Amino acid sequence: MSLLKRLATAATALGLTSAALLGAGAAPAQAAISDCPSGYFCAWKTDNGTGTMYKTQANASTLGTWDNTFRSVVNRTNKFVCLYDDPNHGTDGDVYSVYPDPSGSEWGGPGSNSVSSLKFVVAERECAMDPYPVWHAAEAPKAAGFGDLDANRTADVLVRDKVGRLWFLPGNGSGKLVGSGGWNAFNALVRHGDFSRDGKEDVIAREASTGKLWLYPGAGTGSLGARKLIGTGGWNVMSRLVGVGDLNGDTRSDLVAVEKSSGKLWLYPGTTTGTLGARVLLGNGGWNGMNAFAGTGDLNGDSRPDLVAREASTGKLWTYPGKAGGTFGTRVLLGSGWNVMDQLLAVGDYDGDGHHDLAAITNSSYSSNVFRGDGALILYSGTGTGKFQAGFPETDSWWQLNGAF
Ligand SMILES: [Ca+2]
Ligand SMILES: [Ca+2]
Ligand SMILES: [Ca+2]
Numbered sequence: 353m354s355l356l357k358r359l360a361t362a363a364t365a366l367g368l369t370s371a372a373l374l375g376a377g378a379a380p381a382q383a384a385i386s387d388c389p390s391g392y393f394c395a396w397k398t399d400n401g402t403g404t405m406y407k408t409q410a411n412a413s414t415l416g417t418w419d420n421t422f423r424s425v426v427n428r429t430n431k432f433v434c435l436y437d438d439p440n441h442g443t444d445g446d447v448y449s450v451y452p453d454p455s456g457s458e459w460g461g462p463g464s465n466s467v468s469s470l471k472f473v474v475a476e477r478e479c480a481m482d483p484y485p486v487w488h489a490a491e492a493p494k495a496a497g498f499g500d501l502d503a504n505r506t507a508d509v510l511v512r513d514k515v516g517r518l519w520f521l522p523g524n525g526s527g528k529l530v531g532s533g534g535w536n537a538f539n540a541l542v543r544h545g546d547f548s549r550d551g552k553e554d555v556i557a558r559e560a561s562t563g564k565l566w567l568y569p570g571a572g573t574g575s576l577g578a579r580k581l582i583g584t585g586g587w588n589v590m591s592r593l594v595g596v597g598d599l600n601g602d603t604r605s606d607l608v609a610v611e612k613s614s615g616k617l618w619l620y621p622g623t624t625t626g627t628l629g630a631r632v633l634l635g636n637g638g639w640n641g642m643n644a645f646a647g648t649g650d651l652n653g654d655s656r657p658d659l660v661a662r663e664a665s666t667g668k669l670w671t672y673p674g675k676a677g678g679t680f681g682t683r684v685l686l687g688s689g690w691n692v693m694d695q696l697l698a699v700g701d702y703d704g705d706g707h708h709d710l711a712a713i714t715n716s717s718y719s720s721n722v723f724r725g726d727g728a729l730i731l732y733s734g735t736g737t738g739k740f741q742a743g744f745p746e747t748d749s750w751w752q753l754n755g756a757f
């Protein structure tokens with residue numbers, strides 16, 4: 353039973369650990385545990401849920417006479433309950449989270465008499481950090497506004513959280529809610545390009561249940577406008593959708609897609625009306641062997657957008673240089689060891705030197721002398737000649753999210 357888990361707050365300990373924190377293993381006195389009403393968080397001073405019961409539906413900055421007394425708890429709400437050793441939800445001490453359990457079928461204890469405040473949150477990461485991760489980017493006067501939803505020449509990012517909210521990260525460390533929910537209905541989100549032809553970058557989303565493709569026109573502020581159907585169905589036959597910029601050189605942004613059944617790579621050219629035109633075969637097969645993509649924009653200085661892809665079997669990272677005619681030239685090896693990344697992220701020019709860059713979010717296999725485990729953001733500054741500088745571990749706050757775009 354992993355009822356209680358510690359949230360890592362130290363830079364070197366990302367990820368959940370639970371082993372030492374499980375509660376009392378003895379069967380609860382059913383009558384007492386079931387005294388906790390539906391919709392409440394309850395706690396007892398005993399290890400088996402007997403005796404006087406504490407119950408609340410509200411955040412508590414201090415616990416009064418209950419300070420440092422919780423021994424067993426049950427969370428019959430639909431939110432996470434964060435338990436803090438510090439008062440006022442401080443994160444210097446240990447932080448535990450108790451999973452939503454409306455039926456009250458799981459219970460346990462923090463294993464210590466140290467809880468001094470508690471808080472209800474919808475996403476577990478909010479127990480210890482902002483709902484969105486930290487993103488900083490420099491103004492980039494020389495780069496071409498790629499990865500820039502609010503058109504201020506600072507590379508920005510969209511992040512989806514575990515509860516389906518969408519956050520816009522402008523690049524100054526802050527985050528703005530631009531989608532209040534429902535975004536987990538999509539199993540592909542693509543950006544990097546102005547598809548609607550109004551000069552503002554847009555988002556394309558594939559609806560998992562229907563295979564429909566929707567265009568969410570960017571408002572130029574980081575927010576998205578009313579969606580428009582651009583694909584009536586069938587898009588679930590594609591394993592990957594990637595925004596690549598203008599691959600075929602007609603000034604309109606294009607999409608590439610990998611077909612699940614065949615491993616073929618297709619180009620879907622953007623059209624004058626914001627829809628996608630007749631597809632063109634780019635690759636005859638084998639593209640299912642790639643399990644992460646980034647449409648980074650031009651990396652090698654020929655003004656044509658390039659594509660970065662990771663080979664699943666080897667962990668090698670390859671660049672596919674865009675070439676005249678809207679195809680890709682011979683791939684170039686960028687490096688190996690990339691299987692420790694959960695996701696590649698095309699971020700435009702984050703450091704403002706005029707060259708497109710790359711970011712990656714780590715998975716649990718990642719380890720460096722700065723961060724370990726999942727949820728670290730590593731930045732790779734492009735050289736402008738098709739290469740990247742060594743990765744820079746930027747922050748470990750990209751944890752417990754559901755994708756970045
Ligand atoms: Ca921007
Ligand atoms: Ca195009
Ligand atoms: Ca290029």
Ligand SMILES: [Ca+2]
Nearest residue numbers: 701705707709
């Ligand atoms: Ca750069």
